[in-house]
Amino acid sequence: MKKIAIGLSITLNFIILSIVIWVWSGSALNLLVSFFSQPKHERWVSQFEVIGVQPGDIVFLGDSITEGGSWDELFPQSKVRNRGIGGDVTTGVLARLNQITDGQPAQIFLMIGTNDVFGGVSNAEIKDNINRIIETVHIASPQTDIFVQSILPRDKRYRDSIELLNSSLETAISGKATWVNLYPLFLDEAGTSIDNLLSNDELHLLGQGYLVWRDAIAHLVNSR
Numbered sequence: 001m002k003k004i005a006i007g008l009s010i011t012l013n014f015i016i017l018s019i020v021i022w023v024w025s026g027s028a029l030n031l032l033v034s035f036f037s038q039p040k041h042e043r044w045v046s047q048f049e050v051i052g053v054q055p056g057d058i059v060f061l062g063d064s065i066t067e068g069g070s071w072d073e074l075f076p077q078s079k080v081r082n083r084g085i086g087g088d089v090t091t092g093v094l095a096r097l098n099q100i101t102d103g104q105p106a107q108i109f110l111m112i113g114t115n116d117v118f119g120g121v122s123n124a125e126i127k128d129n130i131n132r133i134i135e136t137v138h139i140a141s142p143q144t145d146i147f148v149q150s151i152l153p154r155d156k157r158y159r160d161s162i163e164l165l166n167s168s169l170e171t172a173i174s175g176k177a178t179w180v181n182l183y184p185l186f187l188d189e190a191g192t193s194i195d196n197l198l199s200n201d202e203l204h205l206l207g208q209g210y211l212v213w214r215d216a217i218a219h220l221v222n223s224r
Contacts, residue, residue, distance in 0.1 A: 037087040044085045045096050053103025057081045058221060061100065062111040063088040065152065068204055074214045078222055081105070089115045090129035097133060101140035108137060109180075109217065111149040113165065114203070117158060123165045127172050134176050146177035147220060152186050153194040155202040180220070185212050 053059055059081045060071050066084025074080075083100060085092070093112050100108065110133065116126045130148065137144055150166045153159070163183070170179045186209065188195040194202055198209035205213070 041085055041087060041092065045099070048083060048096065048099050053081055053083075053100050053105050054079070055104045055106070057103060057105040058107045058109070059083050059100050059105045060109050060111075061093060063115055065114070065203070065205060066111055069210050069213070074210060075218075075221055079106075087115060088112065089119065089121070090126055090133070093133055094129060094136070097136050098140070101137055101144070104141050105144050107145045107147065107221070109147045109149060109221075110177075111151070111182075113151045113169075114154065114162075117151070117154075117161055117165065123161065123168060126165060127168055130169060131172055131176070134173060138176070147180050147217070148173050148177045149180040149217075150183040152205075153183060153188075155194070156192040159192055178220070180217060182213060182216055185216055 057079045058075070060066050060069065061083045063084060064086030067082065067086050069082065069084070071080045071082050090112050093110075110130070112133075113126045113130065116129075134146055134148070137146055148169065150169070151162050153162065166181070166183055170181070173179060186194050186198055197206070198212060199205055
């Protein structure tokens, strides 16, 4: 019986390990993302289609980090629209950008790219896509002020790639949009990853993190 139990335990552990490896393989991960994230993304896009942006609005645009912010409460005196969608990437923002530019907003605060980094998209492609976002806004809604916010720290595995991307983004958008460097405000004391006081999963923000963000951009909101 003991040998059978040991054999079953080894087999079960092997099966669990195989499932974990399969889930985190590229194809399985893409399948899971498509199954769970895509329908959610479509629901948000559909809602934003029928609840349009209006002239004078201030739009917060990005992924789940933006989505998680109660921007209308963080800036109660402003006409704020939250256009963050969890899991979104630079190409996703490009695909739905007309929903924002059609409304001719006063300001756009963009933060996008961390999911691209996680997905292995090259820094050059991320930078090009963000430049395309800026150029598209300039053409479709030329009076809109664009603020490109730096990608925030994650865990230390991403430190070098995010810092390099932020540096290249700052240079790439010079003269086209206003750069807002939030990155150092969210670093831990060692300067290697996001501060645990501001995030509980090394990515998404806690309440204090949103207060840090709000205070950093408060002078820019409604700055016309």
